[in-house]
Each structure stands twice: as structure tokens, then as C-alpha cells.
Amino acid sequence: xxxxxxxxxxxxxxxxxxxxxxxxxxxxxxxxxxxxxxxxxxxxxxxxxxxxxxxxxxxxxxxxxxxxxxxxxxxxxxxxxxxxxxxxxxxxxxxxxxxxxxxxxxxxxxxxxxxxxxxxxxxxxxxxxxxxxxxxxxxxxxxxxxxxxxxxxxxxxxxxxxxxxxxxxxxxxxxxxxxxxxxxxxxxxxxxxxxxxxxxxxxxxxxxxxxxxxxxxxxxxxxxxxxxxxxxxxxxxxxxxxxxxxxxxxx
Amino acid sequence: xxxxxxxxxxxxxxxxxxxxxxxxxxxxxxxxxxxxxxxxxxxxxxxxxxxxxxxxxxxxxxxxxxxxxxxxxxxxxxxxxxxxxxxxxxxxxxxxxxxxxxxxxxxxxxxxxxxxxxxxxxxxxxxxxxxxxxxxxxxxxxxxxxxxxxxxxxxxxxxxxxxxxxxxxxxxxxxxxxxxxxxxxxxxxxxxxxxxxxxxxxxxxxxxxxxxxxxxxxxxxxxxxxxxxxxxxxxxxxxxxxxxxxxxxxxxxxxxxxxxxxxxxxxxxxxxxxxxxxxxxx
Numbered sequence: 001x002x003x004x005x006x007x008x009x010x011x012x013x014x015x016x017x018x019x020x021x022x023x024x025x026x027x028x029x030x031x032x033x034x035x036x037x038x039x040x041x042x043x044x045x046x047x048x049x050x051x052x053x054x055x056x057x058x059x060x061x062x063x064x065x066x067x068x069x070x071x072x073x074x075x076x077x078x079x080x081x082x083x084x085x086x087x088x089x090x091x092x093x094x095x096x097x098x099x100x101x102x103x104x105x106x107x108x109x110x111x112x113x114x115x116x117x118x119x120x121x122x123x124x125x126x127x128x129x130x131x132x133x134x135x136x137x138x139x140x141x142x143x144x145x146x147x148x149x150x151x152x153x154x155x156x157x158x159x160x161x162x163x164x165x166x167x168x169x170x171x172x173x174x175x176x177x178x179x180x181x182x183x184x185x186x187x188x189x190x191x192x193x194x195x196x197x198x199x200x201x202x203x204x205x206x207x208x209x210x211x212x213x214x215x216x217x218x219x220x221x222x223x224x225x226x227x228x229x230x231x232x233x234x235x236x237x238x239x240x241x242x243x244x245x246x247x248x249x250x251x
Numbered sequence: 252x253x254x255x256x257x258x259x260x261x262x263x264x265x266x267x268x269x270x271x272x273x274x275x276x277x278x279x280x281x282x283x284x285x286x287x288x289x290x291x292x293x294x295x296x297x298x299x300x301x302x303x304x305x306x307x308x309x310x311x312x313x314x315x316x317x318x319x320x321x322x323x324x325x326x327x328x329x330x331x332x333x334x335x336x337x338x339x340x341x342x343x344x345x346x347x348x349x350x351x352x353x354x355x356x357x358x359x360x361x362x363x364x365x366x367x368x369x370x371x372x373x374x375x376x377x378x379x380x381x382x383x384x385x386x387x388x389x390x391x392x393x394x395x396x397x398x399x400x401x402x403x404x405x406x407x408x409x410x411x412x413x414x415x416x417x418x419x420x421x422x423x424x425x426x427x428x429x430x431x432x433x434x435x436x437x438x439x440x441x442x443x444x445x446x447x448x449x450x451x452x453x454x455x456x457x458x459x460x461x462x463x464x465x466x467x468x469x470x471x472x473x474x475x476x477x478x479x480x481x482x483x484x485x486x487x488x489x490x491x492x493x494x495x496x497x498x499x500x501x502x503x504x505x506x507x508x509x510x511x512x513x514x515x516x517x518x519x520x521x522x523x524x525x526x527x528x529x530x531x532x533x
Contacts, residue, residue, distance in 0.1 A: 010367045011374070031389050092288045096503065099510035101464040104480070104502040106472060107487035107495045112309060186379035191469045194384065195484070202382070209385040217385055224382040232377030 033215040042219035050204065051223070058189055058200040061117055065124025066185040070178055073129035077136025077177075078170065082162070087137075094130060102127035102184065106192050120192050120200075127188045128181035135177020139170030172246070175239045182235055186228040201227075311493045319497040328482070333505055336478040339395060340467035343402025347463070348456050351407045355414025355452070360440065368411070376408045381466060384473060398470040405466045406459040413455020417448030450524055453517055460513050464506050479505070 005012075015035060021027055022034045045051040080087045105123050113119035143166050151161045193202025201224050208217040293313050299305070300312035307315075323329035357364035358372070384401055391397035421444050429443045445452075471480030479502050486494025 008370045008374075010370050013367075014371075088284065089288050092285050093292060096289065096507055099461050099464075099506040100499075100503045101461065101468045101506050103465050103469040103472065104483065104499050107483050108499055110487060111492050111495060183377060183379070187381055187465065190379050190382045191473070194381075195469070195472050205382065205385055209389070214389065221382050221386060225378040225380075228379040228382075229374055229377050 030212075030214050033218060037215040038218045038222070041213070041215040042223070045216060045219060051220070054199055054201050054204045055223075055227075057117075058193065058202070061120040061200065062124060062185050062189045064117075065121040065188075066128055066181065068121070068125045069128035069181055069185075070132055072125070073132030073181070074136045074174060074178075076129075077133040077138075077174075078140045078162070078166065080133070081137050081140035081170075082166075094133060098130050098134070102188055103191050106195055109192075110196055115196055115198060120189065120197070123192050124185050124188050128185050131177045131180040131184065132174070133177075135174045135180075136170060139173030139177075140166050142173070143169045168245075172243060175242065179232070179235060179239070182231060183228070186224075186231070190224060308490070308492050311496055315493055316496045316500055319493045320501060323497060323501075329501060332477060332479045332482050333501065336464075336467055336471065336480065337505070337509075339398045339470070339478065340402060340463045342395075343399045343467065344406050344460060344463040346399070347403040347406025347459065348410050350403070351410025351455070351459075352414050352452060354407070355411045355418065356440070356445075358411070358415050359418040372408060372411050372415075376412055380405050380408075381469060384470065388474065393474045394476065398467065398474065398476075401470050402463050402466045406463050409458045409462065410452070410455045413458070414448070414452050417451030417455075418444055420451065421447040450521055453521065457513055457517065460510060461506065464502075464509065468502060 018032065019035050022029060022032055042051070076090075080090055102123075105126055109119040109123040109126075113122055147165050147169070148161055151165045156164065189200070190202040190205075193200040194206050197203040201220060205217055205220045205224070208214075208220060296310070297313045300307070300310045320329065354364070354368055354372075358368050359365070381401070383404070387397045387401055387404075391400055425443060425447060426439065429439050434443065467478070468480035468483075471478035472484045475481045475484070479498055483495055483498035483502075486492075486498060
């Protein structure tokens with residue numbers, strides 16, 4: 001516990017500096033409200049249920065888009081590595097769409113599906129799919145050929161090889177691609193909700209900011225930042241758990 | 252890249268003669284095979300949009316979008332928007348890369364800097380920093396400064412992380428030999444550690460480049476003030492779907508060129524490194 005405190009002491013220092021800057025009125029209190037007020041605004045938002053309602057909306061959109069991207073993107077990448085014609089057909093397209101700044105898709109998804117949930121889910125799906133695809137593709141291609149051959153000589157079917165040989169050896173790269181996608185999902189969620197939405201955490205931030213309730217706005221901004229951080233940490237634990245067999249075998 | 256041939260490195264191949272001609276033919280074929288899916292996609296887009304299955308609003312035909320881009324280019328709007336967006340993205344990108352490398356060096360060389368920055372970077376790295384945009388607006392206004400600041404912040408984190416990992420991964424024996432030969436701390440840093448870690452640092456910078464574009468486009472969408480993002484957003488508000496699609500094609504082309512150029516720059520800068528003879532991946 002004290003070790004943890006020592007490690008994160010700079011953050012405490014920043015919080016203290018923030019509070020001091022407010023106390024001595026070094027900056028205007030609208031630009032930097034008191035931390036205490038921010039905390040109480042957070043509690044108010046929580047009590048009124050506004051925070052949870054918007055968080056649920058965001059979570060639904062982000063989760064649905066992200067899961068779709070993982071399933072479709074991962075399958076696509078593995079099939080591309082498995083079947084050469086598809087690779088020849090799709091890899092130029094992947095290469096062209098990969099560097100596309102994903103936020104540029106926001107107006108397009110709005111034209112297609114309107115302002116509701118569906119357009120955000122589509123945006124997050126499209127934006128997060130390619131990192132997963134590339135991770136799955138590179139991972140599957142790096143499968144040691146010897147292992148595939150030995151599995152085949154022992155009479156494994158193609159599907160069985162895919163499941164028991166290719167998928168496990170593609171796992172590390174696939175999981176890294178998914179991690180990139182997770183970070184992107186948060187960015188796209190917040191940006192799309194800030195630009196066009198009627199609910200969701202990003203929308204709440206924009207709404208509170210334009211109403212001038214800056215304490216509440218700060219509290220939601222910090223909440224979103226924390227959620228992104230927590231999601232990544234949880235994912236890292238998950239990754240370590242999935243890959244535990246690898247560390248066990250390689251020592 | 253003449254060095255690349257079917258993904259196999261053949262730097263020793265004798266120049267000129269039949270093999271060069273053969274290689275040119277093969278290269279042309281490869282390019283054609285490469286462009287085919289793109290052409291197919293464009294044709295599919297055009298026929299689908301004209302088939303009547305969807306309205307022209309949902310999906311304007313590719314030819315109409317191309318016409319629109321042409322008109323924008325002739326009027327000069329396109330170039331002004333591209334330059335504005337690039338100016339914002341690249342200012343933030345350069346600033347973020349420089350500060351990021353500096354902080355990264357600080358973290359790996361100085362205990363105080365490590366104490367202060369390490370937890371901030373490790374917590375800030377996975378956060379969606381774009382959520383801080385309203386705060387940045389509050390502090391810096393809605394003009395170029397706040398847009399560039401937002402890009403800088405987002406670029407900073409991957410660069411710092413890559414720099415720290417790169418510097419930590421420098422082969423110990425190289426450092427020991429440099430010390431044995433009497434290198435000072437400064438010489439060690441500039442002549443041994445940074446060059447050795449440079450491929451990793453450059454990877455971090457390469458990762459940050461698309462992020463810089465994403466954030467620049469987003470800040471323009473949220474705040475307006477010209478640029479590709481702002482022009483797309485105003486087209487969307489006016490229900491001008493051709494304008495929106497023209498915008499996305501333009502942004503896609505710009506993004507593709509910028510990322511490709513960065514890959515070429517990497518080969519140029521790291522020409523001394525072993526990776527330069529390997530097939531390019533990006």
C-alpha cells in the first residue's frame with residue numbers, strides 16, 4: 001500500500017497543486033474549479049442518476065461496436081492469412097483504409113444511420129476493425145509451419161488446425177491488436193458523442209460545458225479518463241491470463 | 252523500392268540486363284494486381300449507388316464525389332482545407348514528438364524525472380485524452396492553439412513510451428564497451444544510446460502520426476474553423492452528402508500519402524540499420 005502511494009505520489013502532488021492554484025486564485029475559478037467542488041459535483045451527478053444513465057448508453061455503444069470489431073476483424077484477419085486469394089483481394093484495401101483518420105467517418109455514419117446508437121456502433125466497429133484484422137493476420141502468418149505440418153500428419157482436420165494450432169500461436173499479436181482497438185474505441189466513442197449525440201458521457205461533457213457548470217464537466221471528463229484507464233488495465237490482466245500457458249512453456 | 256522483390260531481399264542481384272527488364276515487368280504486374288481491388292471497389296460503389304437500392308443522399312456515386320473534389324480543388328477550397336489541417340496536425344505532431352522524446356530520455360536517465368513522469372505516463376497512456384478537449388477549450392480558446400495543444404497531448408504518450416522502452420532495451424554490452432572506451436555520459440547518450448534506440452523511437456513516432464491526424468480532424472469537427480474536419484462537418488449539417496463523401500475521400504488520400512511518406516522516411520533515416528534490407532511492412 002505504501003509502495004503504491006510512493007509510486008503514485010506525483011499524482012497526489014498534482015492534485016495538491018491544483019487545489020493550491022485554486023485557493024490562491026492563480027487562475028480563474030471557471031478555468032480550474034476547486035477539486036472539492038468537482039468531487040461534490042460528481043456525487044450529485046451520481047445521485048441524480050444522470051451519470052449512470054449516460055455511462056450505460058456509452059457502454060452499450062462502445063461495447064457493441066468493439067465486440068463486433070473483435071469478432072469480425074479477428075475472423076477476417078485469420079481467413080486472410082489462411083486463404084491467399086482473399087488476401088490478394090483485401091490487403092490493398094486494408095492498406096488504404098488503415099491510415100484513414102477514423103474520426104472522419106463520423107459524418108458518414110450519421111448520414112447512413114442518423115444520430116442514434118446505430119451510427120456510433122457502426123463508427124466504432126469500422127474504426128476498430130482494422131487493427132484487430134492486422135493483428136490476427138500477422139499473428140496467424142507467423143505460425144510455425146512445422147507445427148502445422150505435424151498437426152496435419154497426425155491427422156488433424158483443417159478446422160482443428162485452425163483452432164488448436166493457428167489460433168493459439170496468433171494469440172499474442174491478436175491480443176495486442178485488440179488492445180489498440182480498445183483505446184481507439186474509447187477515442188471514437190467520446191469524439192462521436194461530443195460532436196453528434198443526444199446522450200452518452202461525451203454528450204454529457206459537451207452539455208455541461210456549454211451550460212457553464214464546469215465543476216460537473218471536470219468530474220465527467222475525469223470519469224471518462226478513468227474508465228479508459230481501468231478498461232486498459234483490466235484488459236492487460238485478461239491478456240496475461242490468456243497468455244499464461246505461453247510463459248509457463250517458455251519459462 | 253528496388254530492393255524489394257516479391258518480399259524477398261535480393262540486394263546482391265546484378266544490375267542491368269535482362270534481370271532488370273524482367274524485374275520491371277514483374278513490378279508493373281504487381282502494381283496492377285495491387286490496384287485491381289481498389290478499381291473493383293470504385294466500380295462496385297458506382298454501380299451500387301446508381302442501382303437505386305439506396306438514395307443518392309445515402310451514397311452519392313463515386314463519379315459525383317470525384318466531380319465534387321475536382322470542383323473544390325479548382326476553387327482552391329480543397330487545398331486551403333488540406334493545408335490548414337496539415338498545419339495543425341504537423342505542428343502538434345512535431346511538438347509532441349520532440350517533447351515526448353525529451354521526456355522519454357528524462358525518464359530513463361534521471362531519477363527525479365522518472366519519479367514524476369512515470370506514473371503520469373503510465374496512467375495517461377490508456378486514457379482517452381480527447382475527453383479533455385472541453386477543458387483545453389476553456390483554457391486556450393477555440394482557435395489553432397487549442398487544436399495544436401490537443402494533438403500534442405495525444406502524440407506525446409506513445410512517443411514517450413516508445414522512447415523509454417527503446418532506451419531500456421539498448422544492449423548492455425554496447426554501453427559497457429562505450430564506457431570502457433572512455434565515453435562521457437553525454438557522448439554515451441547521443442552517440443550510443445539514442446542511435447541504438449532509434450528504430451523503436453521512430454516506431455513510436457510512426458504510431459503517433461495517424462493519431463495526430465485523427466485528433467486534428469476531430470478538433471476541427473468539434474470547434475470548426477476551416478480544415479478538412481470542419482468542412483465535412485458543415486457539409487453534414489447542410490445535408491450535403493456529396494460534400495461529406497468528398498471530404499472523406501480527400502482525408503483518406505491525405506492520410507494514406509502521409510503514412511506512406513513516413514514509411515519512406517523511416518527507410519531513409521534508418522538506412523544504416525539492419526532492418527533497412529528487410530521488406531517493408533507498413
